[in-house]
Amino acid sequence: MADEPTKILLDESELPTHWYNVVADLPAPPPPPLHPGTHEPIGPDALAPLFPMSLIEQEVSGERYIEIPEAVREVYKLWRPSPLYRARRLEQLLDTPARIYFKYEGVSPAGSHKPNTAVPQAYYNAEAGVTKLTTETGAGQWGSALAFACAQYGIDLEVWQVAASFAQKPYRASMMRTWGARVHASPSELTEAGRAILAQDPDSPGSLGIAISEAVEAAMADEATKYALGSVLNHVLLHQTVIGEEALKQLAKVGEQPDLIVGCTGGGSNFAGLFFPFLREKLAGNMDPHILAVEPAACPSLTKGEYRYDFGDVAGMTPLMKMHTLGHDFIPDPIHAGGLRYHGMSPLISHMYELDLFEAEAIDQMTSFEAGVTFARTQGIVPAPEPTVALAAAIREAQACKETGEEKVILTALCGHGHFDMAAYDAYFAGELRDYDYPEAKVAEAMARVPVIAG
Amino acid sequence: MADEPTKILLDESELPTHWYNVVADLPAPPPPPLHPGTHEPIGPDALAPLFPMSLIEQEVSGERYIEIPEAVREVYKLWRPSPLYRARRLEQLLDTPARIYFKYEGVSPAGSHKPNTAVPQAYYNAEAGVTKLTTETGAGQWGSALAFACAQYGIDLEVWQVAASFAQKPYRASMMRTWGARVHASPSELTEAGRAILAQDPDSPGSLGIAISEAVEAAMADEATKYALGSVLNHVLLHQTVIGEEALKQLAKVGEQPDLIVGCTGGGSNFAGLFFPFLREKLAGNMDPHILAVEPAACPSLTKGEYRYDFGDVAGMTPLMKMHTLGHDFIPDPIHAGGLRYHGMSPLISHMYELDLFEAEAIDQMTSFEAGVTFARTQGIVPAPEPTVALAAAIREAQACKETGEEKVILTALCGHGHFDMAAYDAYFAGELRDYDYPEAKVAEAMARVPVIAG
Numbered sequence: 001m002a003d004e005p006t007k008i009l010l011d012e013s014e015l016p017t018h019w020y021n022v023v024a025d026l027p028a029p030p031p032p033p034l035h036p037g038t039h040e041p042i043g044p045d046a047l048a049p050l051f052p053m054s055l056i057e058q059e060v061s062g063e064r065y066i067e068i069p070e071a072v073r074e075v076y077k078l079w080r081p082s083p084l085y086r087a088r089r090l091e092q093l094l095d096t097p098a099r100i101y102f103k104y105e106g107v108s109p110a111g112s113h114k115p116n117t118a119v120p121q122a123y124y125n126a127e128a129g130v131t132k133l134t135t136e137t138g139a140g141q142w143g144s145a146l147a148f149a150c151a152q153y154g155i156d157l158e159v160w161q162v163a164a165s166f167a168q169k170p171y172r173a174s175m176m177r178t179w180g181a182r183v184h185a186s187p188s189e190l191t192e193a194g195r196a197i198l199a200q201d202p203d204s205p206g207s208l209g210i211a212i213s214e215a216v217e218a219a220m221a222d223e224a225t226k227y228a229l230g231s232v233l234n235h236v237l238l239h240q241t242v243i244g245e246e247a248l249k250q251l252a253k254v255g256e257q258p259d260l261i262v263g264c265t266g267g268g269s270n271f272a273g274l275f276f277p278f279l280r281e282k283l284a285g286n287m288d289p290h291i292l293a294v295e296p297a298a299c300p301s302l303t304k305g306e307y308r309y310d311f312g313d314v315a316g317m318t319p320l321m322k323m324h325t326l327g328h329d330f331i332p333d334p335i336h337a338g339g340l341r342y343h344g345m346s347p348l349i350s351h352m353y354e355l356d357l358f359e360a361e362a363i364d365q366m367t368s369f370e371a372g373v374t375f376a377r378t379q380g381i382v383p384a385p386e387p388t389v390a391l392a393a394a395i396r397e398a399q400a401c402k403e404t405g406e407e408k409v410i411l412t413a414l415c416g417h418g419h420f421d422m423a424a425y426d427a428y429f430a431g432e433l434r435d436y437d438y439p440e441a442k443v444a445e446a447m448a449r450v451p452v453i454a455g
Numbered sequence: 456m457a458d459e460p461t462k463i464l465l466d467e468s469e470l471p472t473h474w475y476n477v478v479a480d481l482p483a484p485p486p487p488p489l490h491p492g493t494h495e496p497i498g499p500d501a502l503a504p505l506f507p508m509s510l511i512e513q514e515v516s517g518e519r520y521i522e523i524p525e526a527v528r529e530v531y532k533l534w535r536p537s538p539l540y541r542a543r544r545l546e547q548l549l550d551t552p553a554r555i556y557f558k559y560e561g562v563s564p565a566g567s568h569k570p571n572t573a574v575p576q577a578y579y580n581a582e583a584g585v586t587k588l589t590t591e592t593g594a595g596q597w598g599s600a601l602a603f604a605c606a607q608y609g610i611d612l613e614v615w616q617v618a619a620s621f622a623q624k625p626y627r628a629s630m631m632r633t634w635g636a637r638v639h640a641s642p643s644e645l646t647e648a649g650r651a652i653l654a655q656d657p658d659s660p661g662s663l664g665i666a667i668s669e670a671v672e673a674a675m676a677d678e679a680t681k682y683a684l685g686s687v688l689n690h691v692l693l694h695q696t697v698i699g700e701e702a703l704k705q706l707a708k709v710g711e712q713p714d715l716i717v718g719c720t721g722g723g724s725n726f727a728g729l730f731f732p733f734l735r736e737k738l739a740g741n742m743d744p745h746i747l748a749v750e751p752a753a754c755p756s757l758t759k760g761e762y763r764y765d766f767g768d769v770a771g772m773t774p775l776m777k778m779h780t781l782g783h784d785f786i787p788d789p790i791h792a793g794g795l796r797y798h799g800m801s802p803l804i805s806h807m808y809e810l811d812l813f814e815a816e817a818i819d820q821m822t823s824f825e826a827g828v829t830f831a832r833t834q835g836i837v838p839a840p841e842p843t844v845a846l847a848a849a850i851r852e853a854q855a856c857k858e859t860g861e862e863k864v865i866l867t868a869l870c871g872h873g874h875f876d877m878a879a880y881d882a883y884f885a886g887e888l889r890d891y892d893y894p895e896a897k898v899a900e901a902m903a904r905v906p907v908i909a910g
Contacts, residue, residue, distance in 0.1 A: 077460075382564070382630060
């Protein structure tokens with residue numbers, strides 16, 4: 001045991017040189033986004049007010065590999081390649097013949113996988129002469145990742161953070177300010193969208209949908225300002241493939257191939273980043289892992305949502321995207337895995353789910369937190385609530401191996417640490433957390449408000 | 456530039472096999488601790504009610520190298536060897552010919568260097584059949600490190616945390632609970648010492664001195680329970696030398712030798728861990744670094760304190776130790792580098808300061824926070840307040856190199872991240888922080904209460 005490494009590390013010279021675009025290996029690309037008014041497919045130009053052309057090209061690209069610019073690789077090296085861990089102490093506790101590996105993204109400055117896309121997004125904007133970005137954030141994972149990235153390329157950043165989170169979880173905003181961003185509670189008096197909400201309800205707690213509206217409005221109001229999004233879109237998933245490319249090399253170093261790949265899904269970018277490169281190898285016949293997405297039972301877009309066109313935001317301002325959705329104005333129950341509380345699934349991942357390229361299941365909050373605590377006490381790292389849904393599935397599978405004697409190789413992604421989520425652990429230990437039944441009636445109501453579109 | 460690494464990593468096979476005991480290379484060991492009543496030197500047996508014999512042997516050992524048990528190395532591998540970073544983005548901002556390296560201990564599960572000693576302390580206690588430990592903690596760095604360590608060896612842990620910190624910084628206690636520890640606000644009703652304070656002042660905010668008394672009392676009350684301390688003592692400094700041993704190997708990998716080693720000092724364990732192995736090489740004539748301790752101007756035990764026998768705690772219950780002290784009941788101004796707010800300096804480091812083996816200076820709080828923000832915006836990592844005093848000195852020296860053209864190699868230790876200290880950054884940006892003059896009168900008053908002892 002002493003000879004087998006706990007952490008499998010890569011040299012900086014082994015940092016991937018290219019992102020992998022899974023679209024190139026699919027029988028068909030995902031259905032195009034539609035204009036919210038005309039319901040006609042929109043072209044790249046429609047996105048130009050919000051994103052620089054280089055990112056729009058990545059969004060619609062069919063190229064298999066896209067080169068990572070040297071200036072992005074230099075910033076990645078502040079924390080990448082990230083370690084792949086063998087969870088040997090967890091295996092010992094479970095007394096399982098399974099071998100559990102986890103790719104740890106919490107080593108990034110912002111403590112999650114989000115900087116993998118924040119950095120190239122800031123870079124391409126800077127390259128295009130953009131001097132300011134706007135974005136929205138909920139609990140603050142994405143906002144802090146983009147604040148870090150903007151500091152690296154001298155871009156100003158203005159963040160609209162959902163007011164309830166701004167008040168309850170102030171330290172993510174502190175982090176954003178430390179990296180030089182300005183942070184506003186949303187709804188704010190700074191935009192028409194915000195003022196309209198405040199006129200109706202001066203004490204509005206805000207929502208991600210409102211914050212998106214404010215950030216988009218602020219970006220549209222100024223030529224040199226653009227907007228950035230932290231999940232869901234193709235270019236975001238593309239950037240995250242550095243996770244899986246590294247993990248492929250790391251497992252190869254110890255002569256392993258995964259039998260099971262399991263990741264948590266909210267918008268889907270962390271799961272995509274992990275499994276896309278492994279799927280490429282599977283499609284090429286080089287390995288045959290079972291691939292499993294795990295979502296929270298309170299917000300099960302893949303396992304319960306319909307696959308149809310819907311809006312990305314509550315207010316219905318974004319293009320219509322074909323995806324697994326619970327309805328764009330569905331408000332999930334208040335589970336602590338805030339990053340998984342999204343009504344829809346990435347259109348690309350949804351498309352791939354329809355192609356039966358992976359499976360999905362939903363797991364309860366209490367089971368997830370129990371897994372998180374077990375993980376923390378054995379492996380040390382206190383996980384963010386989001387990846388605990390995948391840890392719970394990994395632990396269950398490892399326990400099953402104890403019954404069958406199977407030496408299964410399980411790979412999961414620990415997408416972030418829980419240093420800014422300790423209040424959730426407090427609530428768990430205080431007995432204040434609970435499971436939520438699937439809100440069938442609430443989803444049905446929300447789905448009734450989704451526009452009906454042919455195709 | 457693209458070829459030179461940002462992070463210099465070691466394989467787990469390069470993890471040090473031995474701790475380095477600097478006492479072996481000094482002309483004389485530090486003066487012995489004295490009994491608080493008789494003022495006679497105390498022997499190892501006097502410490503046996505509190506510590507297992509293996510740790511007491513390390514405390515008084517003159518052996519140059521002490522082997523790290525395999526079971527400790529296995530837990531170290533959860534995060535060690537820790538990375539050595541070249542701070543190239545900071546160098547670019549400063550436009551300096553200096554090369555700045557920092558050894559980053561924030562990768563540990565608890566986010567600081569404290570687990571380097573918490574893990575062996577828990578291990579040796581478990582080996583001796585101890586089933587429970589007690590300790591005190593202020594802001595919670597040490598308490599959380601020991602909670603993590605105790606979870607690895609199945610030891611129960613009870614922590615008394617200073618009540619003011621328990622209320623103002625709840626998330627370190629959440630972390631301790633996540634790892635399975637019980638945490639009490641101190642003063643508590645659970646000990647005689649606590650009840651006595653509460654009888655006088657039911658709203659007492661507590662102090663480290665009171666918390667020590669409670670933890671020691673609880674350990675003394677039960678045969679199978681012992682006590683653990685996170686800094687100051689020789690065995691603690693010994694365990695921290697893994698930092699410097701790794702850094703020596705890492706710098707050698709890139710063909711560098713330090714011209715300046717700069718570390719922050721509170722109790723002294725992080726600074727000791729970094730510089731002891733380099734001092735060994737210096738004494739052997741293998742290199743000639745300038746070695747600099749930096750302390751906060753509000754609590755300058757090395758630069759302003761007297762070198763004489765004093766107590767380690769406010770209440771005067773510990774053995775008397777010869778050290779640089781500001782007086783055992785001196786209460787420092789409320790700077791945010793809480794880990795550096797200690798009235799005394801480790802006796803071993805104090806002894807070495809008297810031997811002119813390194814230099815020391817004090818730096819103001821505002822200068823330190825400015826350095827911390829500059830560091831965060833260039834290197835990404837948000838530093839804990841404690842190491843920012845050393846970063847401030849490193850930045851100043853690098854700026855001086857710009858004037859002189861000197862290509863100085865500067866090595867510092869970033870002993871932890873600031874994820875649990877964001878309120879301090881908030882206060883900095885809100886303009887609520889300030890510098891504190893050296894409290895000369897308050898120190899003189901405290902020193903008047905230090906017992907006068909010959910020798």
